[in-house]
Amino acid sequence: MTVHPTPERLLELTAFVPFRLNRLATGVSEYLAAVYETRFGLDIPQWRVMATVGSQHECTAQYIAASTRMHKTRVSRAVAQLEARQLIERGSSTADRRERQVRLTKSGRRLYSELVPLALEREASLLACLSSEQLTGFLTGMETLERFLQLED
């Protein structure tokens, strides 16, 4: 019989990796939001759709949902909003009339080509706080975790 019969195990939330990861992801999102939100009036789902469609010639909502890992209803609504702003347009794909091919309009492409360099620059200025060894180490860890959780594409 010891002096401490039930030494209570503690959990310090601020040292708990899942919590810290959430907090970091939120912080990074906010750090980035200035670019697409205040400057171009896009929210996160819209920004992700723009980024996905812009890197393709055209694609389906399905594809967007899969590669952004957003729920298909969230994609559907973001696409509708972007279409209303005339940043993207949809054509019936001749092959399968259930799906609709999404592509950027002229002004969508203009916005995209303005936005992307700013976003990449912002990412770079964030990662610039890491030394090159730190960056490598961090990215390597991320990749392993992604593989473990099967988050890769």
Add this chain to the structure above:
Amino acid sequence: MTVHPTPERLLELTAFVPFRLNRLATGVSEYLAAVYETRFGLDIPQWRVMATVGSQHECTAQYIAASTRMHKTRVSRAVAQLEARQLIERGSSTADRRERQVRLTKSGRRLYSELVPLALEREASLLACLSSEQLTGFLTGMETLERFLQLED
């Protein structure tokens, strides 16, 4: 005049660190959710409140909001729900009658002491996919980013 007058810059979302970080944080949350959600019927805000209150003798909603970085209304509602389940209780603090001291009840403490080891174990089993050098590198990078974004406590 070149052949490619405006070589469009592309952004591959799946290689974009802010996006990957969000995806990873979500994945880790889901990986962890099994512990507190399906087993103890807590959602994320409730779990964070339990973890925070449990690591203190007693504390205010204010303190919970600051250390979990949750909005005070989110804290307020989580606290109300946990009080309804009799997992925590609130006493008027004698000093300042605006604030109320929150602490775990007997059954709250029981749940806490069951939950915490499981959560820590789950964190460990996640991080076990990293080699010790990978883990060090990953955590070092996280710390630097946290400091850069002023997310530390």
Add this chain to the structure above:
DNA sequence: CACAAATGGTTGCGCGCGCAACTGAATGGG
């Protein structure tokens, strides 16, 4: 060929969130 099952995408609904406004209590300056 017909009908059941699956698939792409949209929509009604309930819920949780953050914002802004509020209540009640403490504080500070004239």
Add this chain to the structure above:
DNA sequence: CCCATTCAGTTGCGCGCGCAACCATTTGTG
């Protein structure tokens, strides 16, 4: 000492999300 300001915490409200149900089309199977 009073009144304006600040602060802890709660609540009404609008909005965006995911779930489930749905529509239209395609595919698979007997």
